[in-house]
Amino acid sequence: MPRSANKKAPNPAPVGxxxxxxxxxxxxxxxxxxxxPGTARQKEDYTRAVMRALKGWSGKLNRTxxxxxxxxxxxxxxxxxxxxxxxTAARQDFSIADxxxxxxxxxxxxxxxxFKDMRTAGVxxxxxxxxxxxxxxxxxxxxxxxxxxxxxxxxxxxxxxxDNISLDLMLGLQGQMLQSLRESIEFCLRREPTHISCYLxxxxxxxxxxxxRENFSLPDENRLCELYxxxxxxxxxxxxxxxxxxxxxxxxxxxxxxxxxxxxxEYLGVGAAAHSFIDNRRxxxxxxxxxxxxxxxxxxxxxxxxxxxxxxxxxxxxxxVDLSECGEMLNEADKQAILKKAAPMQRTGLLEISGDTIxxxxxxxxxxxxxxxELIL
Numbered sequence: 001m002p003r004s005a006n007k008k009a010p011n012p013a014p015v016g017x018x019x020x021x022x023x024x025x026x027x028x029x030x031x032x033x034x035x036x037p038g039t040a041r042q043k044e045d046y047t048r049a050v051m052r053a054l055k056g057w058s059g060k061l062n063r064t065x066x067x068x069x070x071x072x073x074x075x076x077x078x079x080x081x082x083x084x085x086x087x088t089a090a091r092q093d094f095s096i097a098d099x100x101x102x103x104x105x106x107x108x109x110x111x112x113x114x115f116k117d118m119r120t121a122g123v124x125x126x127x128x129x130x131x132x133x134x135x136x137x138x139x140x141x142x143x144x145x146x147x148x149x150x151x152x153x154x155x156x157x158x159x160x161x162x163d164n165i166s167l168d169l170m171l172g173l174q175g176q177m178l179q180s181l182r183e184s185i186e187f188c189l190r191r192e193p194t195h196i197s198c199y200l201x202x203x204x205x206x207x208x209x210x211x212x213r214e215n216f217s218l219p220d221e222n223r224l225c226e227l228y229x230x231x232x233x234x235x236x237x238x239x240x241x242x243x244x245x246x247x248x249x250x251x252x253x254x255x256x257x258x259x260x261x262x263x264x265x266e267y268l269g270v271g272a273a274a275h276s277f278i279d280n281r282r283x284x285x286x287x288x289x290x291x292x293x294x295x296x297x298x299x300x301x302x303x304x305x306x307x308x309x310x311x312x313x314x315x316x317x318x319x320x321v322d323l324s325e326c327g328e329m330l331n332e333a334d335k336q337a338i339l340k341k342a343a344p345m346q347r348t349g350l351l352e353i354s355g356d357t358i359x360x361x362x363x364x365x366x367x368x369x370x371x372x373x374e375l376i377l
Contacts, residue, residue, distance in 0.1 A: 014066035015278070016260040017094055019050060019086060020271030021070060022289060023077035025108070028142045029212075032204035034273035034287035035073040042289065046271075047082040049293045051089045053270045058093035061268070061278070065094035067257035070103045071127075080117035087121040100256040102127055102166075107145045107153035115160035125164040125255075126157045127197075133187035134180045137173045142208075147187060154191045164253060166195035171227045172219050173201055181227050185234055194253035198231045199246050200224065225366055232362040245316050245365045262313045264304075280304040312372050320352075320359025341375050 023043060024035035038046070068090050075083060083103070090096060102125040103118055105111060115126070132138050133147045150167070157165055167188050171181065188196055201218070203209045209216070219227065232242055240248035244262060247255065260267050269276045273287035282301035285292055305312075307329040314321035323335045335356065342358050345351045350364035350371060364371055 012063060013265065014064045014099075015061075015094075016067045016069070016257050016265065016267035017065040017090055017096070018257070018267055018269040018271075018274055019068070019070045019090065020269065020274040021072040021075040021078060021083075022046075022272050022287075024072060024074045025077060026142065026144060027208075029208040030141065030201060030203065032207050033073065036289060038077065038289070042293070043078055043082060045293045046289065047078060047086060049295070050086050050270055052295070053292075054086075054089050054093045057268060057270065063094070063268075065090070065096050065268070066099040067260065068094075068096055068099060068101045069257040070101075072104055074106050075103050076105045076109075076111070076114060080114045084117055084121040087118075087123065091122055096122075100125055102255070102257060104129070105153065107149040110156070111153050112156040112159065115156050115162060119160045119162050124162060125166070126162050127166040127195075128153055128157075128168065130167045130184075130188065131170045132173065132176075132180070133184040134176075137176060137180060137184075140174050141170070150187075151191065154193070163194070165191075165193045166197060166255070167191065167193045169196065169198045169231070171198055171200050171231060172224050174216050174218055176219060176227065178226065178230060181230060182234070185231060189238055195247070195249045195255065196235060196240055197247050198228070198235075200228065228366060229362055241318075242362065243318050245368065259317075262316050264310050264313055275301060277304070308376055311376055315358070315360055315368060315372055318359060320357050322355075322357045324356040338375050345371060345374075 020034070022035050023038035023046075025037065027035055068087070070083070070087070078086075087101065091101075101123050103123045104127045106129050118126075128150060129143075130150050131141055131143055133150070135146065138145070154165055169184055169188065203213050235248045236242060239250060241251065242248050243254045244258070247258070249255070259265075264277075266278050267276060268278060269284065272285055272289050272292040275282065275284040276298065280303060282304065283298040284301045285298045286296065288296065307326060310326065310329065311321055323330060323338065326335070338358070339353065339356070342351060342353055345364070346353050349361055350367065351358055351360050358375075360368055360371065
């Protein structure tokens with residue numbers, strides 16, 4: 001059976017643990033994640049609710065975790081004592097000892113003391129939302145930090161003892177040219193992170209950007225391809241291996257937590273709007289702050305999608321999908337049909353086939369949805 005079949009085993013593998021902190025000082029125009037400003041009382045009540053939920057899930061699942069990811073929103077909207085209490089509870093309830101513990105942060109304030117408290121609590125990886133090192137692009141994105149703030153945040157993290165640092169970049173911004181992207185990548189490289197994410201801007205319904213989309217002048221498809229492939233080639237050249245469509249890492253610094261999502265491993269999400277995948281079941285907490293604080297239970301979110309989902313997620317990774325690992329999810333005839341459909345795409349440089357393994361190239365990543373649809377429909 002493949003890794004993703006999730007059949008019960010005598011000693012189930014550790015889960016990934018995600019905690020959503022929904023508070024954010026200012027909601028960016030492109031953001032469609034659940035977030036809100038929050039009062040001091042709400043933040044304290046939420047901290048306690050997360051700790052109660054962690055304790056409850058620990059008793060229900062009787063499982064350990066080997067990764068913890070704290071995202072948002074902006075986790076640093078909680079004070080360091082509140083976030084430390086949550087991290088300590090998670091580590092105790094799920095026996096996280098030497099696992100990967102990541103906290104997202106926006107570089108909008110002096111984080112020196114905050115990061116020291118985080119390191120003491122157990123955080124060993126920081127993800128910073130740089131997005132761009134160009135002031136004009138940051139203003140268009142509604143970001144409140146400057147490149148200098150990012151420099152200070154990286155230095156603060158390293159001084160605190162957190163050397164595993166990820167920086168986020170965004171591609172496809174209004175007015176973004178190859179030169180400004182080059183400068184942003186060079187800015188990242190000078191900060192010496194271990195991980196860089198390069199996300200293509202996607203304007204989602206319900207966001208402020210969606211309401212104003214007709215007024216934007218975004219890069220066309222050719223320019224977007226140029227920006228993406230330049231980022232891939234430049235980061236590879238500087239020692240950052242592309243291991244997923246949007247993610248690049250120094251060897252050994254791939255995000256262990258996010259790899260669980262893409263390899264269809266199990267994860268538990270705690271907090272308003274957090275999603276989970278346990279025992280082939282998907283469920284989530286409704287995006288309601290008051291409901292979560294009051295103790296609302298998560299609701300079903302459908303069954304595991306089987307081979308189609310496993311294939312779709314696996315092709316996000318540079319390692320691709322080994323069809324021979326799919327066991328009873330895929331019969332021999334269907335496997336051969338997929339390989340036959342993939343052969344012309346290999347000749348055009350969109351993917352590579354090695355035995356029963358299919359992996360997308362950077363050019364293929366740009367049209368991954370189309371490729372996946374053609375291969376499995």
